[in-house]
Amino acid sequence: MLSKIWKEAFRQPLWFYPFVALAIFGTGVGLYRLVVGLGPTTNLNDGYPWGIWIGFDLFMVAFSGGAFTLATIVYIFQIEELHKAMRLTVLTGLLGYLSVLAILAFDLGRWDRAYHFVIYPNINSALFEVSWCIAIYSTILITEFSPVLFHKLGWDRALAFVKRITIPLVIAGASLSTLHQSSLGSMFLVMSHRLHPLWYSPFVSLLFFVSAIAAGMATIVCATTLSFVTFKRSLDQRIIAELSSYLPWALGFYWVLRLGELLGAGEFALIWSSGNYSLLFLGEVVLFGVAPMVLFSMRSIRMNRWASFLSGQVVLFGVLLNRFNTTWLGFLPVEGYQYTPSWMEVAIQAGVLAATVVVYSLAAHYLPLFEDEHHQAQPVMAKS
């Protein structure tokens, strides 16, 4: 067994190894952070107690929104053609959430007390609700993904059981996602004194929810394309094109809400009169709005793997910018404090992301992520 793994370890694609190195390095820096504390390792301070980690966490959760979005489309609306993308997307979501949990462990001042959110509930706290939902939803994602493993292991009874509870699981997952995707936004409801009005909104919860659906769709588009390029296994592009045709609608709805709120609050002029904040906002308008809406409205783009991959990337960069703005760049300054991430913060973040890529790549290699290949020759591990 060990020698088999050893042999397999050298049969990965070339790009795989730098990611492994980065993951190991990041983990090392992370352990160092756990030993010496946040002060010596990060540039966080009393004026900016949250940094890029939180920004990435919020991004990753939105990014992973693909899992519940697709599950709803496939199982509730029963658009069967998209069923083939399910396993891949659930895996993407699952790994996304696990990376969030990993980063959170580095971020908490008392990570050894992480379980406190279970025993000391504060039902008024958005962060409390988010922690609960993420914990339960990760379990649901694991269950949703388990058939792939059960299949591989040949545990037919367990497989049959999970298949039977699929619909309730999907409904519970979608409801929990509604909760935490929006509650992540609710976290900022108490920050009107600190968050620039271009990002502070009484509807921030709804905005977070809708943007997570849009980001989730982009994730599905990108993930399927990536797996095609790297592993030569993916879906028919027509299926992806069908899905991405809904993206402009989701994005459009998002901007109607967001701009409408600014208009209603009489803050519309802030869009061009706020200096650097305006630039950041307009960046979002372009990346998370205009550009992908135009691109994904074109059938020629949707039908082209690379074009839709790049357009999906634009959406993801847009949502990343939005989450960074909401957690850092869009904050009003406080005298005497500044924040730019330290190299160790970057290294830990990069390490966790690299680890995610490594696991993803291994899973895509060895697990039947596309259902119609059950009966095809199994990948290397099974043969050797």
Next chain:
Amino acid sequence: MENHAVLVDLSKCIGCRGCQVACKQWQDLPGLKTQNTGSYQNPPRRNAKTYMLIEFHELEKANQVQWVFAKRQCMHCNEPACASACTVGALIKREDGPVVYDTEKCIGCRYCMYACPFGVPMFEWDKEFSLVSKCNFCVDRLDSGEQPSCTKTCPPGALKYGTREAMLDVAYNRIYTNPGKYIKHVYGEREVGGTSWLYISSVPFEDLGFPKLPERSDVELSHTVMHLTPTIAGGMALALSGLYWVINRRRQAEKLAAESTKESHDAK
């Protein structure tokens, strides 16, 4: 119920920092290495080991430089955003006024630091396992019938301790019996739903870096939304179940119809 409050009369403060020392003493907080920053304000900013700070403001008034000293610490809000935000409920508003902090519960997530409209909680950046910290109104003293360490120390009587109603009375009394001396504003009376610490001053509060805040605290909106979300999620679950049922039935019917047409076709 006894409602503890403190009235800070900035016009009476002489900047002796007796309160700052008294706070450190009672709260058993270590002194920090001093650095010359070109100001008497020391340390330059509040931090995890300095619950309160006398700020030294140099203001220009009628071409003269005027020094105004401002004691800053937790305001002990009536609707504390920190307490509403705290993931684990480590921050609690006591019925008698103080907002207290439980070091045994806190997980160090630092959400309270952003939630607080006054930027009060500070983090122990220098520790391996770190928590936040803030002024706790000397609740141990209050509970034994004493007043806070800082108010007790203040030599010129710039800090006055009593019930909130009484302190508001004193504040307005001073404002109205000394026409022209004070700004007509009791800071903390209405800000974010009112605070237990109240301020009066002879210079505008904006000039002293006191945040200009609305009367309504964000906490109200946040609670409304937070209490609504479970309902929305429940509604979502119901709606999705309903949708599934409807769509599934239609599809079954379609399948049946397709089969029966096929059968009748075969029968022919």
